Amino acid sequence: MSDRLGGALARKPLHFIFVLDVSGSMMRGGRIQALNNAITEVLPHLKDEARANPHAELLVRVLAFANEPQWIIEAPTPVDQIHWKRLEAVPRGFTELGSALQTLSGALDHLDESNSAFPPAIILVSDGRPTQSSGVTFAEGLQALLNNRWGATAVRLALGVGRDADMHSLRRFIGDEDVPLLRADNPEQLVEYIVWASKAASKVASRPVVGPGSGVTAVPPSPIGDPIWSTLG
Amino acid sequence: MTDRPDADPVWTTLSGTTIGSVHIRDELPIQDAVLTWSDQAQGHAVVAVADGHGHKFHFRSDTGAALAVISAVEELRRILPDLRAADEAARERVARAGAAIVETWTAKVEHHLTANPYSPAEDELGASADPLRAYGSTILAAAAAGDVMAFLQIGDGDSVLVASDGTAARPLPEDPDLDGLHTSSLCQPRPLDALRVAVVDADADQVALVFLCTDGFGRSRVDADGWWRQTGEQLLGFARTHGLGWVREQLPEWLAEPALIGGDDTTMALLVRNDVAGIVRPDLADTVPVPE
16 A cells, blocks of 8 residues: 555646737737737746746647637647747738637636636737627627636636727626736837736636635736837827 | 444544645645544544635635634534434534534634724725625534534535445535535535535444545545545555554645645544554544633
């Protein structure tokens, strides 16, 4: 008989899912470059978070969306195994966020059949108003996500990019009024906000939830630099 | 098989608790609590564990958990003389004790709150609007009066009894509201809706030991469905092969690993009967004086 009581232990997965807008408007003002830079910069921070969370196996997925959703990293991947390939914005691409959320909810169906995983963390970045050329409205996509057990319990954070970001839709995506909704107006802010969101999400997602509210307590960073994306449009 | 004298069995209590790695990381106190009591002469014993919620809305849950185990031991001690048979009357008595635990816990929380009012910053979280919420905790308890055993529980965690052949069973009904992400709680509206109780005839069911543990012990097990059976079988095997002294020495190590890997506080309490064949039983009774 082994002297370890209760059998083998395994770190529970903590799924980190980035949902990134690559619509045509992301080509303006260097936004897509800034988004790529932000993801590149956030990876070392996520590695630090993984080290700071010995109880959780931090796994990353990336879903991009314009005219349609497309998995950039579909399989849950340990953060130290990610080699980021720069995303390209889709010229004249729409903002099919509803379809993206529907795809996301379908992926969450297979997340973890047991009760042992942490709630996932979902970080949405978008610079425009959701379109519905695919026939799926934002409301339908969001409802599909919230109808999913993991989608409903996920730590959901959102970042708007520039003045055309639909902050109302992003607030609906977050759901919890106590969670800050940030809008980046320049590349430096986008990097800082994504890093903040990633850290805040990992802290919260790895704690048990009791009652309502996401438990996000991290204070967001103050805006830095000039608001170039708001002034340029 | 047991080797029973005519006298009522005597129950030995063991317990341990370890802070979770997430709480160490976040510089939070341990939010589990455990309390045991036994009276060797009477053959009576009570064990209780509690798991404070730890979420930002439950910022005094370490105190809530401590008050929960004190309340449980107090109230279960009161009813031990009434537990003469594992029948419906005993089950109803345990259910009334569950209601008394909720009442006692609420009174203790209110007393603590009077002495330690919420600060303006805590009030911003809505603490005064729902004054019990900050103290939110689960409670699991088991009591033995000779061959009659009582179990009660509100919230997550595991209550397991182990027969003398090593077979483990869960004496309490399932709580349908437990989904792995949320837990029932002493601080919820109508906590008695989530109260689960059971009485067991330890003689008829050949009960050798009982263990209670907070969810930190089991949540990170690879065998999510069978870990508790394995734990029960192992505990009985270890008690027989190494003695209870060794089991007590091992408890901190057994709790430390899930607390590190799972991240959550991890607590276990055991009731072990003295007359199960093969168990080496030095005098290990953990007695904690409880105000009458």
